[in-house]
Amino acid sequence: MLELSCPACGAQVAFKSRSSVFAVCSFCKTSAVRHDMDLEAIGKIADLQYDLTPFQVGTTGMYDGKKFEIIGRLKVAYDNGFWNEWHTISGGDDTGWLAEAQGFLAMCFELNDISSIPALEGVIPGKLINIPPNGYMQVEDMRQVHCIYSEGELPMAAAQGRRSMSVDLVGEKMKMGTIEYGENVRVYAGHYQHFEKFEFQNLRRIDGW
Amino acid sequence: MAGSHDTPEIPNPFRKPKPEVKVPKGNVTTFSCGKCGGPVDVRYPGHSLSTVCPSCNSVIDTSNESFAVIATYYKQLTVHPRIELGTRGELMGKTWEVIGFVVRQDLASSFKWEEYLLFNPFHGYRWLTCNNGHWNFVTMIKDRPDRVASYANLEGDKYKIFYQGKASVFFVLGEFYWKVAVGEEVQMADYILPPYALSVEEDGTQRVWSKSEYITPNVIKDAFKVDDDSIATPIGVAPNQPSAATKTWNKVAPMWALFLVILTVLQITHLFLTTHSVVYDQPIAYTTRQEGAIDPTGGKAEQFTTPEFVITKNNSNVEVKINTDLDNSWLYVYGELVNSETDETFSFDRSIEYYHGYEGGESWSEGGTSSTVLIDSVPAGTYFINLETDNGATGPANRHQYQLTLTSDIGTFGNYLWCFFFLSIIPIFVWFKSRAIEVARWSDSDYSPYVSSS
Numbered sequence: 327m328l329e330l331s332c333p334a335c336g337a338q339v340a341f342k343s344r345s346s347v348f349a350v351c352s353f354c355k356t357s358a359v360r361h362d363m364d365l366e367a368i369g370k371i372a373d374l375q376y377d378l379t380p381f382q383v384g385t386t387g388m389y390d391g392k393k394f395e396i397i398g399r400l401k402v403a404y405d406n407g408f409w410n411e412w413h414t415i416s417g418g419d420d421t422g423w424l425a426e427a428q429g430f431l432a433m434c435f436e437l438n439d440i441s442s443i444p445a446l447e448g449v450i451p452g453k454l455i456n457i458p459p460n461g462y463m464q465v466e467d468m469r470q471v472h473c474i475y476s477e478g479e480l481p482m483a484a485a486q487g488r489r490s491m492s493v494d495l496v497g498e499k500m501k502m503g504t505i506e507y508g509e510n511v512r513v514y515a516g517h518y519q520h521f522e523k524f525e526f527q528n529l530r531r532i533d534g535w
Numbered sequence: 536m537a538g539s540h541d542t543p544e545i546p547n548p549f550r551k552p553k554p555e556v557k558v559p560k561g562n563v564t565t566f567s568c569g570k571c572g573g574p575v576d577v578r579y580p581g582h583s584l585s586t587v588c589p590s591c592n593s594v595i596d597t598s599n600e601s602f603a604v605i606a607t608y609y610k611q612l613t614v615h616p617r618i619e620l621g622t623r624g625e626l627m628g629k630t631w632e633v634i635g636f637v638v639r640q641d642l643a644s645s646f647k648w649e650e651y652l653l654f655n656p657f658h659g660y661r662w663l664t665c666n667n668g669h670w671n672f673v674t675m676i677k678d679r680p681d682r683v684a685s686y687a688n689l690e691g692d693k694y695k696i697f698y699q700g701k702a703s704v705f706f707v708l709g710e711f712y713w714k715v716a717v718g719e720e721v722q723m724a725d726y727i728l729p730p731y732a733l734s735v736e737e738d739g740t741q742r743v744w745s746k747s748e749y750i751t752p753n754v755i756k757d758a759f760k761v762d763d764d765s766i767a768t769p770i771g772v773a774p775n776q777p778s779a780a781t782k783t784w785n786k787v788a789p790m791w792a793l794f795l796v797i798l799t800v801l802q803i804t805h806l807f808l809t810t811h812s813v814v815y816d817q818p819i820a821y822t823t824r825q826e827g828a829i830d831p832t833g834g835k836a837e838q839f840t841t842p843e844f845v846i847t848k849n850n851s852n853v854e855v856k857i858n859t860d861l862d863n864s865w866l867y868v869y870g871e872l873v874n875s876e877t878d879e880t881f882s883f884d885r886s887i888e889y890y891h892g893y894e895g896g897e898s899w900s901e902g903g904t905s906s907t908v909l910i911d912s913v914p915a916g917t918y919f920i921n922l923e924t925d926n927g928a929t930g931p932a933n934r935h936q937y938q939l940t941l942t943s944d945i946g947t948f949g950n951y952l953w954c955f956f957f958l959s960i961i962p963i964f965v966w967f968k969s970r971a972i973e974v975a976r977w978s979d980s981d982y983s984p985y986v987s988s989s
Contacts, residue, residue, distance in 0.1 A: 360810070374581075375580070375581070375600065376564075376580035376581030376582075377581055377717045378579055378580070378581045378582050379656075380656055380657045388701055406584060406598070406713060406714060407582065407584050407598060407712065408598075422717070428659065428660065428712050428713075429654075429659015429675075430659065430660065430675075430677060432677075436577070451741075457854055465677075466741065467740065467741060496677055496679060497679070498679055499676070499678065500677050500678060502677065516722060518677040521657060522657050529657070532656045532657075535630070535655070
C-alpha cells in the first residue's frame with residue numbers, strides 16, 4: 327500500500343490499488359490526482375446533502391468466492407436520480423465496481439479489450455451488444471450522467487461535474503454491463519447479485535435501522 | 536443495525552386520517568409544499584425523487600432542494616391507504632417501511648388496485664399489492680423471463696399468461712424513487728404459477744419485470760399491525776392464490792394414474808392366467824306343465840342329477856350358465872353343486888323369463904333366455920349337480936331342454952372394478968374441488984382454459 331501526503335493538509339492519503347490515480351483526502355476533502363509519487367490538488371469535494379447508502383469505504387463483501395473491499399466511490403446523477411459506483415479491490419490488485427442503484431446491486435469489472443463496442447452514435451435502447459465474457463446483452467437505458475461526489479481512491483480523475491454517457495445493459499441470468507462514453511470509452515461486465523449473497527461486513531450505520 | 540442511541544424504531548401504526556405524523560427521526564427532511572404551504576416530509580431524501588404533499592396531493596420533485604411542484608392533481612379526491620405510510624413491518628424475514636401508496640387502474644375495465652412501496656435502506660424496494668382484498672409481495676427482478684406464446688419462463692418454471700392490458704396511475708401518496716405522475720400509463724402483463732406470478736410493465740423506454748408471491752391478509756395484519764377494518768376479506772380467487780385442492784390434485788393425479796395402470800396390468804395378468812375349463816356342458820330336458828295346472832311347484836318340480844365331473848383347479852370360481860329356449864314363458868332352476876367326496880354343497884337358483892310380442896305397431900320383449908351364476912372358491916374334486924326345475928309354460932305338455940354349462944376358473948372383472956372405484960373416489964373428489972377453484976381463478980382472465988365449458 328502506498329501512502330502519500332495530502333497536498334493541502336498533509337494528512338496521509340492511502341492508495342491500496344496501484345491503478346488508482348485519483349483520491350480524495352478523508353480529512354480535508356481535497357481531491358488530488360496522483361503523478362507517480364506526488365499528489366496534485368485539483369479541487370475540493372463538497373459534502374453530500376443526502377446520502378442514504380449502506381456502504382462506505384472499508385465495507386467488505388464476497389463476490390464469486392472472493393473477498394473484496396470498497397476503497398472509493400463515485401456518485402453520479404442523471405435527470406431522474408442518482409446512483410453510486412463503489413470502487414473495490416480484491417486479492418492482490420484486482421479492482422472492480424459495485425454498482426448501487428434503486429436498491430439493485432451489481433458487481434462488474436472493466437474490460438481491457440473494447441474492440442467489439444460500437445460507437446455511441448449507433449447505440450439505442452433495445453440494441454444487442456456483445457460484451458465478453460457475458461455475450462450479447464440488451465441496452466436497457468442510456469443516461470447522461472455527471473459526477474456529483476467522490477471519495478476514497480479511484481482509477482480515473484473523478485472531479486465533481488465530470489460528464490459522460492452511461493449505457494446500461496442486461497442479459498439473461500442476471501448478467502449486466504455498462505458502457506461509459508466519456509473522454510475514453512470504458513466497458514464493464516458483471517452480474518447483479520442479491521444483497522445477502524454479498525455477505526457484507528463493516529456496513530455503514532443508518533439511523534433508525 | 537440498530538444502535539443504543541436509536542430513537543424509537545416503530546412509528547405509531549394506528550394513524551387515523553389526518554393525525555400527527557410520527558416517523559423515525561434521523562433522515563427525515565421537512566419542507567413546505569410549494570402549492571399549499573403545508574408541511575411535507577421526505578423520509579429518505581437522496582433515494583426518493585418525488586413526494587406527494589399529504590395536504591393537497593401535489594407531486595413534488597425531491598431530487599434536489601428546490602422542491603419544485605411537478606404536478607397538482609386530485610385535490611378533492613383522497614384514497615386512504617390500508618397501511619399507513621411510515622409503518623414498519625417484518626415481512627419475508629426483513630423489516631420494511633411503507634413509504635409510498637399508488638392506486639392503479641386497468642384502463643379497459645377501470646378496475647382499481649392498490650400498491651404499497653416498501654423500503655429498506657439495505658435491501659432496497661419491494662411492493663405490496665392489494666387486489667380484491669388479496670395481497671402479494673412483489674420483488675423487481677433483473678432477470679429477463681423468456682416469453683414464448685402464452686407463457687413466460689424463468690429458471691425452468693413456466694408461468695401462464697393471465698392478464699394483458701394497459702394500466703394507469705390513478706392516485707398517489709408518499710414518496711417514490713422515480714418522479715411519479717398521476718395518469719402515467721404502462722403496458723402490463725401478468726403470468727401465473729401459484730403462489731407466484733411474473734409481471735412485466737413497459738412504458739416505451741423501459742421494461743420492468745417483477746416476481747410476486749401470494750400472502751394471506753393475516754400475514755399483512757400481523758406484519759404491519761393493521762386493524763381488521765383496514766384489511767378487507769378477499770373476494771374470489773386471486774390469480775396466483777395457491778389452491779390446496781389443486782396442489783393435492785397435482786400430487787394425486789400421477790399416483791392415481793400409476794395405480795390404475797398397475798391395477799389394469801394385474802387384471803390383464805389375471806385374465807391371462809385363468810384357464811376357462813369347461814367341466815360340464817350338457818342339455819337337460821324338462822317337461823312343460825299341463826294346461827290348467829295351478830300350483831307352480833306343488834309336486835310338479837322336475838328333478839335331475841347330473842353325472843359326476845371333475846373340477847381340477849382348487850379354490851377357483853365356477854360359472855354356471857343356463858341357456859334356455861324359452862318363448863313367452865319362464866323357467867325356475869334350483870341347483871346344488873355337490874362335492875361327492877366331502878358332500879360340500881354350493882346351492883344356486885335362477886328364474887329365467889322371456890316374453891315378447893307385437894302391440895300397437897311395435898315389437899316388444901322382456902327378460903332373456905339365459906342366465907349365469909358365479910360360485911366362488913370351489914375346492915378341487917369330483918362333483919355332481921342336483922337340479923330342480925319348474926316352468927310357466929302353458930298349453931299342451933311338451934318336452935323342452937336347456938343347456939347347462941359349468942366353466943371352472945374364469946376371469947372376472949368384479950374385483951378390478953371395485954378397486955378401480957374405491958381408488959378413484961378421492962382423486963375424483965379432489966379433481967372436482969380443484970376444478971371449481973381453477974374455474975373461479977380464471978373467471979377474470981381473458982386467457983381462461985375453462986372458457987368453453989363455463
